[in-house]
Amino acid sequence: MTLGERLARGDEAALDECYGTLGPLVRRHVGRLVPGHAVDDVVQAVFLEVWRARGRFDPACGLEPWVLAIARKRAIDQLRAEARHYRRTVPLEDAARAHDDTAAVDAACDVRQALAVLPAPQRQAIVLAHYGQLTQREIADRLAVPLGTVKARTTRGLRRLRDLL
Template sequence: MTPAQTLGQRLARGDEAALAECYRTLAPLVRHHAGRLVPGHAVDDVVQLVFLEVWRSRRRFDPARGLEPWVIAIVRKRAIDQLRAEARHHRRAVPLEDAAAVPDAAPALDVAHDVRKALAVLPAPQRQAIVLAHFGQLTQREIADRLAVPLGTVKARTARGLRRMQELL
């Protein structure tokens, strides 16, 4: 039995010393693979997450399949998670120099309030067709199927409702 197999078996049994040894022997490999997948500033975070998951999911590890491939698969998953988290963060972030240029939301809130008031005035069938189309993102065919009415009825309700809303707004 190879030392890696023995280490894997000890780890699977929950031997904390095996985790420390696993870290000593595999951390350079994990760091290398993580460095190829994520920016340099995130490598340490990925390495930490990998060994945390190694410990937490040790019961799922099959020593017969090999420790290194299992750990490298975890590296790939955590690196992808890290990249996705950074992408979400960058989409939400507003650069400081652009913060002053962020438009005031008050006019949009006023328009939304006016649209809600106009929708409330419409007859229920027209309101339902418009709400399903615009807020539910359904096609007119899907609306017809959901409401169990002919497609032409949905088209007429939507058109009449939109015309009435245009008058109200």
């Protein structure tokens, strides 16, 4: 039984193993998206949601892309919360100079929606490459597919994303 299947069945030891296996990957991914002071909180929120949403997980779709998608969503939530807080605390005269992350958050939402339309193999390859920062060789090894298959999935997926965006 795979780690994802054990997690979906509610095995608490699987959550510990998931954290041990995917924690560093999630931490790197989240660290690129949110300020350093918020990384630990976001990582904790990710694995809390992994546990709470385990019933919605489909082991056939792959555990890593699912967890990374949750991490991306929680990172965006953190950025939005900080932006709301910042807007409330910035004096009115400084508000005009305040940095607005709204466009970046909107773009991230558009990309997430476009990724959801892609076939699962293409989405998985792109998510692991971009968000997981894995090379195509590492993706091929992790998914146990030939390197050419990963390259084809990535290329087709990126073309489709370009058309969707």
